[in-house]
Amino acid sequence: MRILGIDPGIAIVGFGFIDKNGSKLTPVQYGSIQTEAHTPEEERLLHVYEGMLQLIDRYKPDAVALEKLFFNRNVTTAMSVGQARGVLVLAAVQRGLAVAEYTPMQVKQAIVGYGKAEKRQVQEMVRMYLKLCAIPKPDDVADALAVAVCHAHSYTLNSKINEVLRK
Numbered sequence: 001m002r003i004l005g006i007d008p009g010i011a012i013v014g015f016g017f018i019d020k021n022g023s024k025l026t027p028v029q030y031g032s033i034q035t036e037a038h039t040p041e042e043e044r045l046l047h048v049y050e051g052m053l054q055l056i057d058r059y060k061p062d063a064v065a066l067e068k069l070f071f072n073r074n075v076t077t078a079m080s081v082g083q084a085r086g087v088l089v090l091a092a093v094q095r096g097l098a099v100a101e102y103t104p105m106q107v108k109q110a111i112v113g114y115g116k117a118e119k120r121q122v123q124e125m126v127r128m129y130l131k132l133c134a135i136p137k138p139d140d141v142a143d144a145l146a147v148a149v150c151h152a153h154s155y156t157l158n159s160k161i162n163e164v165l166r167k
Contacts (some may be wrong), residue, residue: 002028004061004092005148006052007140008085009029010068010077013048014140017059017132018130021154027130030058030141041080043091048060056095064092065100065151067107067143088111110150122146 001021007014015019016030033051056064066089070088073114092099105115111125123135123142136142 001037001063001152002059002061003148003149003155004056004059004064004097005144005146006064006088007143007147008066008081008088009140010041010044010048010080010084011037011139012136012138013052013084013088014142014144015052015055016136016141016148017055017061018143018145018148018152020155025129025149025152027132027145029055030136032138032141041083043081045087048084049091052088052091053095056091057098061097063100063151063155064097065102065147067147068101068103088097100151100154102154103148105152106154107146110153111146117166 002017002019005016005018011034013033015032017028019026019028033048035047066085069085071079089099102110108117108122111113111117111129113120119139123139123146126142126145126149127134127135132143136145
C-alpha cells in the first residue's frame with residue numbers, strides 16, 4: 001500500500017510518500033511544494049493544486065492522509081491554510097483517493113506514543129521508522145511523513161478491527 005501524507009500550508013506544503021508492506025515502511029519520495037510570499041493567493045492555490053495533482057499522478061498513492069488544521073490566533077493564516085487544504089483534498093478526491101485526517105495529537109500519539117510529544121521527538125522517530133540518514137527539512141516535510149506513518153499504523157489497526165467485526 002502506498003500512502004501520501006500531507007502537511008497542508010499556503011507557503012509550504014509538506015508531502016511524503018511511503019510504502020507499507022506488512023509492518024515494513026519504506027520512504028518513496030518526500031519534499032515540499034512552495035509558493036512565493038507576494039504572489040496573489042489564487043495563484044498560490046493554483047500552484048499547490050497543480051503540484052499535488054502532478055505528484056499524485058506520478059507516485060500513484062492508494063490513500064491520502066492529511067493533518068487536520070490547528071486553529072491558532074492568526075485568523076488570516078488559518079483561512080489561507082484552510083483554502084490550501086481544500087485544494088489538496090480536491091486534488092485527492094478528483095483522483096479517486098480516500099482521504100483520512102489526523103489531529104496533531106493523534107499523529108504524535110501514533111509516532112511517539114505520547115500525544116503531547118515535542119516536535120523534535122516526532123521528527124526523530126520518523127527518521128528512525130523510515131531509516132533516514134537525517135530528519136527531512138523543512139519541518140513541514142517531516143510532519144507530512146509523520147502523518148503518513150500515523151495512517152500506516154491506524155490503517156493496520158482499523159483493518160484488524162474491521163476483520164474481527166466481520167466474523
